[in-house]
Amino acid sequence: MAAKTNPIPSVWARRRREPEQPALSREAIVREAIAMLDADGVEALSMRKLGARLNAGATSLYRHVATKDELIELAVDEVFGEIPVPDPGASDWRADVTSTCEAFRDTTLRHRWLGSVIGQAGLVYLGPNLITVSERMAALFSAAGFPEPARAIDTTLSYVLGMGTTEAAFLTTVMRSGQTEAEFIARLMPSAQEAVAGHTFLSDAFADAAANAVNDPAVLRQEKFAYGLNVILDGLALRLPR
Amino acid sequence: MAAKTNPIPSVWARRRREPEQPALSREAIVREAIAMLDADGVEALSMRKLGARLNAGATSLYRHVATKDELIELAVDEVFGEIPVPDPGASDWRADVTSTCEAFRDTTLRHRWLGSVIGQAGLVYLGPNLITVSERMAALFSAAGFPEPARAIDTTLSYVLGMGTTEAAFLTTVMRSGQTEAEFIARLMPSAQEAVAGHTFLSDAFADAAANAVNDPAVLRQEKFAYGLNVILDGLALRLPR
DNA sequence: CTATCGATGCGCACACCGTACGCAGTGCGG
DNA sequence: CCGCACTGCGTACGGTGTGCGCATCGATAG
Numbered sequence: 001m002a003a004k005t006n007p008i009p010s011v012w013a014r015r016r017r018e019p020e021q022p023a024l025s026r027e028a029i030v031r032e033a034i035a036m037l038d039a040d041g042v043e044a045l046s047m048r049k050l051g052a053r054l055n056a057g058a059t060s061l062y063r064h065v066a067t068k069d070e071l072i073e074l075a076v077d078e079v080f081g082e083i084p085v086p087d088p089g090a091s092d093w094r095a096d097v098t099s100t101c102e103a104f105r106d107t108t109l110r111h112r113w114l115g116s117v118i119g120q121a122g123l124v125y126l127g128p129n130l131i132t133v134s135e136r137m138a139a140l141f142s143a144a145g146f147p148e149p150a151r152a153i154d155t156t157l158s159y160v161l162g163m164g165t166t167e168a169a170f171l172t173t174v175m176r177s178g179q180t181e182a183e184f185i186a187r188l189m190p191s192a193q194e195a196v197a198g199h200t201f202l203s204d205a206f207a208d209a210a211a212n213a214v215n216d217p218a219v220l221r222q223e224k225f226a227y228g229l230n231v232i233l234d235g236l237a238l239r240l241p242r
Numbered sequence: 243m244a245a246k247t248n249p250i251p252s253v254w255a256r257r258r259r260e261p262e263q264p265a266l267s268r269e270a271i272v273r274e275a276i277a278m279l280d281a282d283g284v285e286a287l288s289m290r291k292l293g294a295r296l297n298a299g300a301t302s303l304y305r306h307v308a309t310k311d312e313l314i315e316l317a318v319d320e321v322f323g324e325i326p327v328p329d330p331g332a333s334d335w336r337a338d339v340t341s342t343c344e345a346f347r348d349t350t351l352r353h354r355w356l357g358s359v360i361g362q363a364g365l366v367y368l369g370p371n372l373i374t375v376s377e378r379m380a381a382l383f384s385a386a387g388f389p390e391p392a393r394a395i396d397t398t399l400s401y402v403l404g405m406g407t408t409e410a411a412f413l414t415t416v417m418r419s420g421q422t423e424a425e426f427i428a429r430l431m432p433s434a435q436e437a438v439a440g441h442t443f444l445s446d447a448f449a450d451a452a453a454n455a456v457n458d459p460a461v462l463r464q465e466k467f468a469y470g471l472n473v474i475l476d477g478l479a480l481r482l483p484r
Numbered sequence: 485c486t487a488t489c490g491a492t493g494c495g496c497a498c499a500c501c502g503t504a505c506g507c508a509g510t511g512c513g514g
Numbered sequence: 515c516c517g518c519a520c521t522g523c524g525t526a527c528g529g530t531g532t533g534c535g536c537a538t539c540g541a542t543a544g
Contacts, residue, residue, distance in 0.1 A: 024493080042362070046530065057494045059532070064492095068531065119358030119407045120284070126437055131444065138443030150447040154405070155470035159397070162404025165361045195368055201380030202373065205392040228397035235477030266522075288501065299523045301503070306521090310502065485544105492539075501530065510521080 024056055026064045030074045034111070037075065041172065042113040045072075072117055077127025079111045085136035088143030094233050096140050100133075101160045101229055108164030112172050115165025145240050152236055159232055163225055181217045189213075266298055268306040272316045276353070279317060283414060284355040287314075314359055319369025321353045327378035330385030336475050338382050342375075343402045343471055350406030354414050357407025387482050394478055401474055405467055423459045431455075 032053050036045050047068060048058040065071045083103045086096045108114045126134075134153060141149035174184045189210070196202045212220060274295050278287050289310060290300040307313045325345045328338045350356045368376075376395060383391035416426045431452070438444045454462060 047532080048530080051494095059495080059534095060493045062532070116358050116361030119361045119411055121411060126434075128437075131437060131441065135441040135444045138441075138447060142443055142446075148450070149443060150450070151466070151469050154466055155401070155473050158404035158408060158470060159401040159474075160404070161408070162400035162402070163396070165407070166400060166403070169361055169363060192368075195370075195373060199373065199377040199380075201384055201391060202377045204384075205380060208390070208392070224393070224396055227393050228400060231397050231474055231477035231481070232401075233477070234480050235473035235475070238476050239473070289503080290501075293523095300501095301505095301524085302522045304503070488543080489541090490539100491541105492537100494535105494537085496534090496536105498533090499531095502528100504527085505525090506523105507525105508521100508523085510519100512517105512519085514516085514518100 024054060024060060024064060026074070028054065029061055029064055029071065030078055033071055034075050034078060037113045038111055042072075042116060069121065073121055073125060073127070076114065076117060076121065077129045079107055079114065080127065080129040080133055082107050082110075083129075083133050085133055085140065087136075088140050093140060093144035094237075097137070097156065097233065098226075098229060100137060100140070101156055102225075104133075104157070104160045105164045105167075105225060108161070108168050109171065112168035115161070115168050118161065119165075146236070147241065155236070156229070156232055159228060163228060167221055167225075185213065185217060266296060266302060266306060268316070270296065271303055271306055272313065272320055275313055276317050276320060279355045280353055284314075284358060311363070315363055315367060315369065318356065318359060318363065319371045321349055321356065322369065322371040322375055324349050324352075325371075325375050327375055327382065329378075330382050335382060335386035336479075339379070339398065339475065340468075340471060342379060342382070343398055344467075346375075346399070346402045347406045347409075347467060350403070350410050351413065354410035357403070357410050360403065361407075388478070389483065397478070398471070398474055401470060405470060409463055409467075427455065427459060 029050070033045060033050055036050060036053065046058075047061055051058040051061055054061075061071075065074070083100065085100045085103075089096065137153050137157075138149040141152045146152050171181070174181050177184055179187065193206065196206050271292070275287060275292055278292060278295065287310075288300075289303055293300040293303055296303075303313075307316070325342065327342045327345075331338065379395050379399075380391040383394045388394050413423070416423050419426055421429065435448065438448050
């Protein structure tokens, strides 16, 4: 009933096929979605904007992806593919597990939306890349002699996820403030000091932190992560047979 | 220009003050928001629905809360108030830390939106309740003799947060399916089996899990949590002086 | 060569969202 | 008694995810 966009269909109005254009594909959509998530966070990803970036309408995406949530699930598993897990080698199992956990942490910091999104979707529907990471970590722990590698995996990955999520959320806040991490911390100091006043133990910890404030904050975070990881690996080592 | 709702202001149309009605207050708003979050998750909380539950218009809430994000921050700190931390006592420090971590886990499971929300907001802006929990945990570790209680806190809480978030996300998925946890797992088995086929180590772990499937899943989750926590406490114990 | 068919892209529409703004009542200090 | 600060709310704006039906395409069957 309503007037169409092209009341008189004309040869000239017909779009031509552009074989150069990679066309819409699930891979391209997921790739571009990750780029948007990395750039502006999870609340900045909308199907309309994503479509626009791909020279497509918003609803065209639904031919390749059932729903926005499914798209995010795909993005999550995609970035898990960035985590390399070494083969169980002649070298120390601790070194191999450590490098894996650090790669995992790097991924949560490179894609700072990961933490919040996993909290919503969970690691329930295991994508192929997460399965691969798990399998290879299981191989690592098994070769080291652990009778229950799944337990070791759950413990280490929970820690890495929790710490990584917290770090990522912090870095997001820093970035939103438009300052460097050091600036942000310096500017936060007074109010933190005030919040902690009257709490004796936290004040002590705060004083220690202030003394360390001359160091690179990224290095301090890395050290904090390594400390906890070593605690866990020590605890696991006690459970090795013999 | 447009006709007003009440073109002729009348005495009879005037609302009367209802002193029984608790009126809108920040506390009431936060309390009701938590109730909605607990009931239907984070994406079901809208200012309009929250207003309706409080017999108020959506925008009335903004007199007491600057923004929806701020409201969520308040809700987060509010539920942290549910975590009791014992005084450092004569008893084992491990028992005290364990009870604290289990209370934290209980909170993440009782309020399953916590994990995803912390991933977005982070623990950056420390509310009073989180500060209290931290202070009391610091007291626990200090009394136990740890020279750097902050490190111990970061390690344990990262683990608890990561594991709790994962569990909560899983339980949310289960609940959405409308099945019990045991039913959900049973129904998931075939596709999980398939996903794991060809991965030798995961297949082993899967077989173990299947053998345990007769037990209460909630108990199995609790045991998994306790295992990792004990690993961490063992690792920390190694760092006690002497 | 033509008719048909499945796959793909897209405009429109719906219901809903957070929240800025300005008006309308209320209770209180002067 | 006036005026003012505070609270609630109706309206409106610019977004959101996505269901629906149509237009167009390449491949294949007759």
